[in-house]
Amino acid sequence: MKKRVILIVLDSVGIGELPDADRYGDRGSHTLANIARAVGGLRLPNLAKLGLGNIDVIAGVSPAERPDGLFGKMAERAPGKDTTTGHWELAGVILDKPFPVYPDGFPPEVMETFEKAIGRSTLGNVAASGTEIIERLGEEHMATGAPIVYTSADSVFQIAAHEEVIPLEELYRYCQIARDILRGDHAVGRVIARPFVGVPTAFRRTTNRHDYSLKPPGRLVFDVIAEAGREVAAVGKIYDIYAGQAISRHVSTRSNMEGVDRTLDYMREVAQGLIMTNLVDFDMLYGHRNDPEGYARALEEFDGRLPEILAALQPEDLLLVTADHGCDPTTPSTDHSREYVPVLVTGQQIPSGIPLGIRSTFADLGETVLDWLELPTLGVGQAIAEVRHAGL
Incomplete structure (x- = not known):
């Protein structure tokens, strides 16, 4: 059968x-x-x-x-x-225990290690709605090239970047770096690539999202x-x-x-x-x-x-x-x-x-x-x- x-x-x-x-x-x-x-x-x-x-x-x-x-x-x-x-x-x-969450953003030991590894500063590091934060920080991101890092009530480390500022493969590389850093006490459930396109006041997220999960x-x-x-x-x-x-x-x-x-x-x-x-x-x-x-x-x-x-x-x-x-x-x-x-x-x-x-x-x-x-x-x-x- x-x-x-x-x-x-x-x-x-x-x-x-x-x-x-x-x-x-x-x-x-x-x-x-x-x-x-x-x-x-x-x-x-x-x-x-x-x-x-x-x-x-x-x-x-x-x-x-x-x-x-x-x-x-x-x-x-x-x-x-x-x-x-x-x-x-x-x-x-x-x-038997929940994944860690970061309602006040990620601690310095995480962010400093991440920024050093990617060779860039970042924007955000707050808990926020994905659509809201790209409207708020998207223009600054385009001007500086700094990726936007944010989280939510869930155990996620999200990286938003304009596809014309940080190409997809580079964004995905940043996510893999974050995944490698976020272990042990900071082992979030997922690192998520959140690419977007458009111009200030008219940004929109694309379907090129990619999740980097912990192995079960x-x-x-x-x-x-x-x-x-x-x-x-x-x-x-x-x-x-x-x-x-x-x-x-x-x-x-x-x-x-x-x-x-x-x-x-x-x-x-x-x-x-x-x-x-x-x-x-x-x-x-x-x-x-x-x-x-x-x-x-x-x-x-x-x-x-x-x-x-x-x-x-x-x-x-x-x-x-x-x-x-x-x-x-x-x-x-x-x-x-x-x-x-x-x-x-x-x-x-x-x-x-x-x-x-x-x-x-x-x-x-x-x-x-x-x-x-x-x-x-x-x-x-x-x-x-x-x-x-x-x-x-």
């Missing part, structure tokens, strides 16, 4: 605050429900058929009488609410799959998030819709194993920019493409749709939010209409992937029993 799993991560599509959300300043966050309320209801008929409206109350998304699969939500066990922590937990690595500190679901001689195909920023560990093929994308296109391509090409996709527009373009209308449009666009994915499923395929954290665009914060994430499970062998309740860790999804592929467990979560029984 040539079994496959297609795992789609809707980046930041959270479904309500976790019990410890207060500790993160996220009381009241509910990405899906608050967006729906802000725009007068979401139109997501295909996600509704899979049971999205059965998980929680979301205006416009009616509960299905008998959803086409299994539905529930998952809590993040690891501390934090960043992309790397969430994705690593999905794939079987649960952190343990075995992933991917390692087990690769050791069994099967493929791990990554779409979007999946390759970057996991630093390429045990990934057999990958493709970058410039938009959610291109991510869906490349997922469908891999569904035609990959015979057995895992296809994992990250659709980042929800988070990058709308969540962080507090744009519920744009977020709603992006959700509805994905929903419109879902029938193509469902039609491409083979008899031995399992489709999992989930998220990695929240990013509620209706709150004053522009940062991620500590939320549950939805989990929707379907496939030709999957029973209909079964609620999964609340899973205690994202790692349950990774264990479910291994279980479906009939591979050894990592022992960090519990495979969804209803999926196991369906595969017998």
Whole structure:
């Protein structure tokens, strides 16, 4: 049997605050429900058929009488609410402490070492919105050639540079230098290249972003799959998030819709194993920019493409749709939010209409992937029993 799993991560599509959300300043966050309320209801008929409206109350998304699969939500066990922590937990690595963050900027020992290594001074070194900081410092950057360094509430060291001032390859080299420096106590989750173009008052970020992640500190679901001689195909920023560990093929994308296109391509090409996709527009373009209308449009666009994915499923395929954290665009914060994430499970062998309740860790999804592929467990979560029984 040539079994496959297609795992789609809707980046930041959270479904309500976790019990410890207060500790993160996220009381009241509910990405899906608050967006729906802000725009007068979401139109997501295909996600509704899979049971999205059965998980929680979301205006416009009616509960299905008998959803086409299994539905529930998952809590993040690891501390934090960043992309790397969430994705690593999905794939079987649960952190016991959060990545370091720098709300007041990076300390002198980091910045002085970085500036000496690249031979330039820098601008910024503050926590800021990416679009705001290039508007504020972009003109000075163009005049001086000094790259802009900034962070956020997440564990990131971001370097913004105009593509005509610091060429892409040079920017990427700076990021690799920063990645090599940021180890030990300063081991941030990601170093991110943030290139932009344009002129003062009209700057815009380009799609040439590149992430430099830490290598996961343990075995992933991917390692087990690769050791069994099967493929791990990554779409979007999946390759970057996991630093390429045990990934057999990958493709970058410039938009959610291109991510869906490349997922469908891999569904035609990959015979057995895992296809994992990250659709980042929800988070990058709308969540962080507090744009519920744009977020709603992006959700509805994905929903419109879902029938193509469902039609491409083979008899031995399992489709999992989930998220990695929240990013509620209706709150004053522009940062991620500590939320549950939805989990929707379907496939030709999957029973209909079964609620999964609340899973205690994202790692349950990774264990479910291994279980479906009939591979050894990592022992960090519990495979969804209803999926196991369906595969017998």
